[in-house]
Amino acid sequence: THLRSDARPGMGTERIAATPTAPEAEPKLRATPGPLLFGKVKVQDRAVFFSELYTMLNAGVGLFRALDTIGETIRPVRLAEVVRRLRDGVQGGKPLSDAMRRYPDAFSTLNCAIFAAGESGGFLAEAAHRCAEYSEREFRLQQKIKRETWYPKLVLLAFLFIPTVPTLVLQGLRPWLSQLAGIGLAA
Numbered sequence: 001t002h003l004r005s006d007a008r009p010g011m012g013t014e015r016i017a018a019t020p021t022a023p024e025a026e027p028k029l030r031a032t033p034g035p036l037l038f039g040k041v042k043v044q045d046r047a048v049f050f051s052e053l054y055t056m057l058n059a060g061v062g063l064f065r066a067l068d069t070i071g072e073t074i075r076p077v078r079l080a081e082v083v084r085r086l087r088d089g090v091q092g093g094k095p096l097s098d099a100m101r102r103y104p105d106a107f108s109t110l111n112c113a114i115f116a117a118g119e120s121g122g123f124l125a126e127a128a129h130r131c132a133e134y135s136e137r138e139f140r141l142q143q144k145i146k147r148e149t150w151y152p153k154l155v156l157l158a159f160l161f162i163p164t165v166p167t168l169v170l171q172g173l174r175p176w177l178s179q180l181a182g183i184g185l186a187a
Contacts, residue, residue: 047135
C-alpha cells in the first residue's frame with residue numbers, strides 16, 4: 001500500500017491499496033464536457049450509480065473522492081465518463097446538480113432538482129438515496145410494461161405476418177417482401 005492525498009484542499013491522506021498499472025483495454029474517452037455521443041444511460045445503470053454514491057456519502061466519504069472512485073469502477077463506459085466529468089466539475093467548484101444538468105442523456109430534470117435540494121439543505125446522501133429508489137422503481141416499471149405488452153405485440157406480428165405466409169411459400173421471398181411493404185404502407 002501507499003499514501004495518496006486527495007486532490008481537494010483540506011482533505012487528509014488515506015491509505016489505499018496499490019494496484020499494478022495494466023495497459024488500458026479500451027481507449028480513454030475525451031474528458032471535455034459536452035453531450036454524450038453514444039446514447040442515453042440506462043435507468044438500471046443510473047440506479048447503480050446513485051446507490052453507490054449514497055453508500056459512499058453515507059459512510060462519510062467526501063463527494064469528490066466518491067465520484068473519483070465510482071468513475072473508475074462503474075460500468076458501462078459511457079456512465080463512467082459522465083461520472084468522471086461530474087468529478088471534474090465538482091473539483092472545479094461547481095455544485096453537483098449543476099454538473100449533472102450538463103448531461104440530460106444521463107440525468108433527468110428530477111434527478112438534478114433532487115440533488116439541488118440536497119445540496120442546499122445539507123442532505124446530499126439522502127438525495128442520492130431518493131434518486132436510487134426512484135430509478136429502481138422506474139426500472140421495475142419498465143420491466144413490467146415489457147412483460148405485460150409482449151402478448152399484444154405477438155398478436156400484432158401474427159396479424160401482419162400470417163396472412164402473407166402463402167405468398168412466401170408459393171411465390172418466394174421477393175413477392176412476399178413487397179406484400180409486407182404494402183401492408184406496412186397501408187397500415
